[in-house]
Amino acid sequence: MKFLCVDCDEQMPLEERREPGDGTFAASFRCPRCDRSVVMLANPAETRLVGALGVKIGGRELDAAPMELVRGNIVGRTDAFTEAERRSGRPVWTADAEGRLARVPNFVHGMVKKIYTEYAVEHDITEITPEVMDQARSELGLEGM
Amino acid sequence: MKFRTYFDVDGVDRSGLASQVAAQHDRVHQRLGTVRRVVAIMSGKGGVGKSYCTAGIATAAAHGDRAVGVLDADLRSPTVARLLDARGPLAVDADGVRPATGIGGVRVMSSEFLLDTGRPLAWQEPEGHAFVWRGTLEAGALREFLADVVWGELDLLLIDLPPGADGVADLRTLVPDLSGIVAITIPSDESERSVSRAMRAAHEAGIPLLGVIENMSGVRCAGCDHIGPLFTGNAGKALAAEFGIPLLAQIPFDPASPDTPALWRQVLQLLLREPA
Numbered sequence: 001m002k003f004l005c006v007d008c009d010e011q012m013p014l015e016e017r018r019e020p021g022d023g024t025f026a027a028s029f030r031c032p033r034c035d036r037s038v039v040m041l042a043n044p045a046e047t048r049l050v051g052a053l054g055v056k057i058g059g060r061e062l063d064a065a066p067m068e069l070v071r072g073n074i075v076g077r078t079d080a081f082t083e084a085e086r087r088s089g090r091p092v093w094t095a096d097a098e099g100r101l102a103r104v105p106n107f108v109h110g111m112v113k114k115i116y117t118e119y120a121v122e123h124d125i126t127e128i129t130p131e132v133m134d135q136a137r138s139e140l141g142l143e144g145m
Numbered sequence: 146m147k148f149r150t151y152f153d154v155d156g157v158d159r160s161g162l163a164s165q166v167a168a169q170h171d172r173v174h175q176r177l178g179t180v181r182r183v184v185a186i187m188s189g190k191g192g193v194g195k196s197y198c199t200a201g202i203a204t205a206a207a208h209g210d211r212a213v214g215v216l217d218a219d220l221r222s223p224t225v226a227r228l229l230d231a232r233g234p235l236a237v238d239a240d241g242v243r244p245a246t247g248i249g250g251v252r253v254m255s256s257e258f259l260l261d262t263g264r265p266l267a268w269q270e271p272e273g274h275a276f277v278w279r280g281t282l283e284a285g286a287l288r289e290f291l292a293d294v295v296w297g298e299l300d301l302l303l304i305d306l307p308p309g310a311d312g313v314a315d316l317r318t319l320v321p322d323l324s325g326i327v328a329i330t331i332p333s334d335e336s337e338r339s340v341s342r343a344m345r346a347a348h349e350a351g352i353p354l355l356g357v358i359e360n361m362s363g364v365r366c367a368g369c370d371h372i373g374p375l376f377t378g379n380a381g382k383a384l385a386a387e388f389g390i391p392l393l394a395q396i397p398f399d400p401a402s403p404d405t406p407a408l409w410r411q412v413l414q415l416l417l418r419e420p421a
Contacts (some may be wrong), residue, residue: 001160006148011156045277048270052282054289055165066241066293069285075267076260081242082234110261 001057003038006029019056023047027057044108078110091120097128115142171409173319176241180214180299182324182353184416185316187347189339191222191308193331198396199305200228202416205409206248211300211417214244214286216290217255218316219307220283226255233258241295247346254294256286270291284315290321301417310346317350325353327416330380331361337380344388355393355416359383362395365402372397391415 003012012029015037019025024042030037041127050057054069065071071081082090093101104112119136120128136142177183186199193200199215206213217225226232229247235258236243254292256266268275268282285407296302317323328346330340359381363372375398385392393415394408 001162002151002154002156002158004148004154006146009149011154013156014159049278049281050162052278052285053162053166054169054285055162057160057162066237067289069282070259070289073268073282074256074259074286076256076264077233077258079234080259081237084238120277 003029003040005036007031007036008033010034014045017049025050025057045073064108078114091117091126091128093128094130096130097133100130115140157312169288169292170319173288176292176294176321177302177322180296180302182300182417183302183304183320183322184324185218185304185306185326185352186312186329187306187310187313187343188308188329188336189310189341189343190336193329193336193340194396195219195308195329196225196228196275196305197328198329198358198360199225199303201302201396201405201409202413203229204248205249205406205413207251208299208406209410209413210238211253211413212250212298212300214252214254214296214302215247216294216302216304217253217257218287218304218312220286220292221307223255223257225305226253226257229253229404231255231258235411244294244296247408251298252296254290287312287315288319301413313343313347313352314350317352323352324416325355327355327383327412328357329360330357330384332359332363332374332376332378332380334378334380336376337378337383340380340384341387344384348388354388354390356391356412357381357388357392358412359395361398363397364395365399382400 004010005012008031010031010033015028015030017025017027025042025047026039028037028039052069052073054064067081101113101116116128116133116136119140120126120132125132127143178263186195186202188195196217196219203213206319215225215229217223219225226245226247229251231245231247231251231253233245235245242254245258246255247253260266268279270279304316310318313326326344328340328344328347331338340357348354361375362381364375365372379396381392393412396405396408399405
């Protein structure tokens with residue numbers, strides 16, 4: 001994609017890009033000769049189409065993370081992936097803790113399990129018990145979980 | 146108004162889109178550099194047993210001490226992971242996503258590991274217009290399954306394609322060195338017509354057709370062991386003749402048959418044979 005200042009017959013370089021967080025995308029271009037600028041405003045569907053290619057307009061500052069497109073877009077399991085360096089040190093759930101977790105509504109089950117697991121990892125806790133769950137709930141303000 | 150168009154303007158395209166897409170394809174190429182043969186399993190229609198055949202070939206390879214991977218490209222209806230008893234979660238490290246391990250050490254990647262049990266494939270999406278980008282996103286998912294999974298050294302990577310011919314063109318773009326395609330059919334005339342169309346699409350895309358497997362090719366009588374017809378028709382032989390390729394196997398509808406593993410081994414030998 002190139003932008004051309006018709007009056008000057010000069011290519012307008014990309015100046016700035018913005019993603020305001022509402023699904024849209026904006027990119028500004030300025031003519032180096034006459035200083036006129038234009039802004040391209042993409043609607044959510046257009047922005048999504050480019051995003052679905054797994055590319056960033058204007059280029060990437062960081063390399064893509066493994067399976068970035070899928071992980072960032074699929075609606076599915078929250079525990080589908082584990083960071084390998086943490087996998088070996090993953091805390092174990094006791095039967096009592098699993099029993100309490102089972103009472104959590106299905107639709108938030110994965111998310112709640114992840115929260116407790118991450119809490120345990122951050123606190124070097126190797127076994128998640130009901131007491132650890134109480135402790136996490138109190139510290140993290142997770143009443144009802 | 147008079148103005149120049151894209152190729153008339155010499156300046157650099159700073160959107161970077163073309164170079165990023167090229168980099169994505171390079172990454173697929175690099176990842177598959179350790180894979181000896183990539184074979185896609187295809188059919189023109191659903192319900193003919195593509196995943197069953199994929200799992201049968203993969204299991205034969207694993208039991209024959211071959212390193213084999215299975216990529217389930219049927220994102221919407223993933224089944225092959227379960228057939229191979231492969232489960233998540235998937236470990237991620239700086240090099241990529243580690244595949245799950247199934248029967249005999251088969252390395253498996255499937256959307257099965259990503260979806261909640263019983264839930265259909267769904268993407269985070271703004272309201273409406275999903276048809277604009279969903280196909281692109283699913284092609285991107287296939288690319289990531291190829292490029293971002295740490296497949297390692299493999300004798301054979303099997304790609305279980307979704308029904309129809311759509312996935313074939315995407316795969317050809319992503320994997321120009323694709324060794325070829327195996328078509329799966331059942332004996333019926335309806336299947337023959339449908340699979341023929343998909344094979345024609347693959348042929349026109351320049352993808353080698355390695356052979357045909359006729360699945361559900363008769364059913365064994367539990368009493369007398371006689372194999373009788375399950376469907377009318379002769380699609381396997383007809384398709385092999387139409388495209389001038391081998392009929393790799395006729396698999397009876399009897400998963401427990403003691404003869405079936407030998408049939409999968411026979412198919413495997415043909416798939417691993419280097420082209421003349």
